[in-house]
Amino acid sequence: MEHLKSLLQRTVGQVILVWDQATWHTSQEVRRWLGDQDRIDTYLLPVRSPETNPMEDLWRELKEQVAACLERSLEGLLESCRRYFDDLSGKSTLQTAGIY
Structure with missing residues (x-):
């Protein structure tokens, strides 16, 4: 909360x-x-309807980027997450979520 x-x-x-x-x-x-x-x-x-939740597409993309990270330290994985979010624009977020 x-x-x-x-x-x-x-x-x-x-x-x-x-x-x-x-x-x-x-x-x-x-x-x-x-x-x-x-x-x-x-x-x-x-x-149990992930197809109705636009966030599921964003989570999938984030998981793919982090999984592709060759650096397996916690800091490396966190940096991969930060890059993913830093690179997201409002428009690309809505596009990935299928809203725009």
Whole structure:
């Protein structure tokens, strides 16, 4: 929930969360906390339907880049992740997710 708290601090207006139904998104603690927030609207995707979740394509690309990293130290793998995110533009992110 720290990420959600940070999100609320850094944004204004309504926040729409589109989530898969992973247990960490649907736990009683999270649902209770979300129930107290008037700026967050949550929409859950169908269970076991990764094809409905645009983030799955981004995760797949990230995993492929990290798997291709020849440096197997933790720092090397983290650097590979950082490069992936640094190279993403807003447009390429939306394209990869099939939204643009």
